[in-house]
Amino acid sequence: MTRSLFHLLCLCCGLFASPTFAQEKAPPAASPYEPKSFTTEHAGTFGGERVAYRAVAGETILRDDEGKPRAAIFSVAYLRKDVKDRHRRPVTSLYNGGPGSASLWLHMGAFGPKRVALPDTPEDDGAPPYAIVDNPDTILDASDLVFIDPVDTGFSVPLGEAKAKDFFGVTEDAKSIADFIHQWLDDNGRWNAPLYILGESYGTLRTGAVLKELASRRHGIGLNGVVLLSAVLDYQMSRFRPGNIMSYVSFLPSYAATAWYHDKLPDKPADLEAFLDEVREFARNDYARALIAGTRLAPDERKRIIERLHRYTGLDTGWLDKANLRIHVFRFFKELRRDDKLVVGRLDSRYTGIEPDAVGEFFETDPFSAAVGDGFIAAVRDYFAHDLGIRMDRRYKPSSERAGREWNWVEGER
Numbered sequence: 001m002t003r004s005l006f007h008l009l010c011l012c013c014g015l016f017a018s019p020t021f022a023q024e025k026a027p028p029a030a031s032p033y034e035p036k037s038f039t040t041e042h043a044g045t046f047g048g049e050r051v052a053y054r055a056v057a058g059e060t061i062l063r064d065d066e067g068k069p070r071a072a073i074f075s076v077a078y079l080r081k082d083v084k085d086r087h088r089r090p091v092t093s094l095y096n097g098g099p100g101s102a103s104l105w106l107h108m109g110a111f112g113p114k115r116v117a118l119p120d121t122p123e124d125d126g127a128p129p130y131a132i133v134d135n136p137d138t139i140l141d142a143s144d145l146v147f148i149d150p151v152d153t154g155f156s157v158p159l160g161e162a163k164a165k166d167f168f169g170v171t172e173d174a175k176s177i178a179d180f181i182h183q184w185l186d187d188n189g190r191w192n193a194p195l196y197i198l199g200e201s202y203g204t205l206r207t208g209a210v211l212k213e214l215a216s217r218r219h220g221i222g223l224n225g226v227v228l229l230s231a232v233l234d235y236q237m238s239r240f241r242p243g244n245i246m247s248y249v250s251f252l253p254s255y256a257a258t259a260w261y262h263d264k265l266p267d268k269p270a271d272l273e274a275f276l277d278e279v280r281e282f283a284r285n286d287y288a289r290a291l292i293a294g295t296r297l298a299p300d301e302r303k304r305i306i307e308r309l310h311r312y313t314g315l316d317t318g319w320l321d322k323a324n325l326r327i328h329v330f331r332f333f334k335e336l337r338r339d340d341k342l343v344v345g346r347l348d349s350r351y352t353g354i355e356p357d358a359v360g361e362f363f364e365t366d367p368f369s370a371a372v373g374d375g376f377i378a379a380v381r382d383y384f385a386h387d388l389g390i391r392m393d394r395r396y397k398p399s400s401e402r403a404g405r406e407w408n409w410v411e412g413e414r
Contacts, residue, residue: 033069033159035059037391044113044134047141052081053113057388060187062179070156070162070222074155077105077146077188078113090143090194090224093181094352095150097202097230099173102154102396103147104380106200106229111145116379118372124220130404132383143196150402151176155392164175164400165319169408181210181219182219198227204391207291209411231255240328245291248326255332256312258349264314264336279312290325303379307382333363343367 002193013180037058043049045336056079057070083089094106096247108116117131139145151157151167158164167176185191207226214221232238237250256279259265260272269275290305298306305325310317313327323331333343341358345351345368353367384390 004316024239033061033072034116035082036070036392038391040387040389042113042387043141044138046113046134046136046138049141051113051141053120053140054081058178059382060183062183064162064175068161069159071158071167071176072156073176074149075180075184076107076112076147077184078140078275082142086140086190087192088194090196091185091190092139092143092196092198092227093146093148093184094150094198095148095203095206096175096200097204097232098204098208098399098403099206099407100177100400101152101167101202102149102398104154104377104398106198107147108132108380108383109376111135111138111198112147113140114383116376118376121347122348122352122368122371124371126245128375128378130375130379130382132379132387143188144193148177148180152403152404153397154391155394155396157394164402165406167303168403168406169210169390170205170411172408174206176377177206177210178213178219178221181214185221194224195221196225196227197223197255198229200229201232204228204231205235208233213216240330245288245326247329248291249283249288251327251329251332252309252312253279254286254349255327255336258332259312259314259336260335261350262314262352266311266314282312287325302353329361330362334360345369345371 037056038360039047040055040056042053044053055076057076059074061069062071062073064070080089082347095103096105103162108114109118113135114132115135115137118125118132132312144172150173151158152164158166158339167173181195185193185195197207197210198228199205207228211226213219214223234246236244236246237298240247245247247265256265257272257276260268260275286308287305290301293301302321303323306317306320307313309325309327313320313332315327315332319335320327329346333349336344337352338358340352341354342352343355343363343365345353346363350369351357351367351371352371353365355364357364381396385398
């Protein structure tokens with residue numbers, strides 16, 4: 001009786017325990033991430049000759065040291081078809097800056113075989129549809145092109161346990177771009193091709209960091225050359241912070257050119273280039289010395305510097321005196337056309353816009369971005385879908401706001 005009761009209890013325990021065991025089974029292994037790729041054939045006239053080319057848009061998987069996927073970098077490559085010797089055909093990798101910008105601006109605004117048809121004059125691009133035209137200025141006739149979107153821009157995303165912020169930093173970002181270039185050369189068999197990099201804005205600083213990574217033992221990749229567009233290799237030249245005078249010196253010629261364009265100079269010269277040469281000479285000599293002197297600047301010399309600044313920028317002498325000879329870039333955008341209740345553009349200072357607060361200290365919105373941004377992005381997305389056949393299951397990100405906020409500016413990873 002006792003033995004029968006014992007067996008019955010064991011059977012009952014087994015019955016009650018079975019569901020628990022079933023719940024504790026390991027989940028099925030996740031399927032390996034399959035990178036997407038889209039290939040299309042095209043032709044255009046570039047550099048005076050008809051060029052047939054292949055467009056390859058897709059993801060390149062970056063892996064950690066254990067071989068686990070950590071990111072999918074999206075790129076669009078344009079490859080000329082009638083090349084007899086691939087070893088002699090250059091490959092140029094291109095990216096914008098930010099940090100946090102996708103490469104659409106260089107891709108569809110400057111160097112790709114197609115470009116968005118923006119007005120030559122500073123006007124709003126209007127409403128859809130927006131035109132896409134052949135780009136006579138592309139360099140595809142001379143080099144294959146690879147437009148790269150860093151992680152958290154475009155269609156590029158982190159994978160596995162990696163987070164977007166793991167790629168937000170001078171070193172972190174450069175490592176991922178170098179890894180991409182290495183993998184792209186592997187995937188396409190282009191290790192012996194002449195290699196170039198073209199970066200814009202923050203992309204020029206990125207290029208310096210990428211060069212360091214490519215030259216490391218991890219990659220061992222040498223380049224034939226780099227192109228730095230709108231170079232900013234020293235951020236002291238663009239940071240308007242207390243104690244830093246270099247930004248005021250470096251921006252003065254741009255202020256002068258903008259004031260010249262908007263007819264705000266008290267005595268506008270006919271020759272812009274000669275005028276800017278004069279402004280540059282003043283900026284790096286008399287103006288720089290005056291800013292260094294600070295409160296030790298003699299009153300007569302201070303008055304002379306203010307008069308020169310007025311002559312070169314059109315800004316009121318009283319305002320320049322109150323600003324202590326220092327023209328903050330965001331104040332300049334607001335002040336130059338204040339009497340007209342207009343602000344001037346940041347990325348293209350020919351543009352102007354209206355803001356609700358005409359007495360504010362700083363500008364609120366870049367008129368250039370407001371005028372062309374939406375149309376440019378719409379045209380690019382249409383081109384991606386219909387000309388390149390790109391079909392992704394996630395949204396395209398022209399820029400990453402998180403990257404700008406969370407960027408690690410200290411060399412070395414977190």
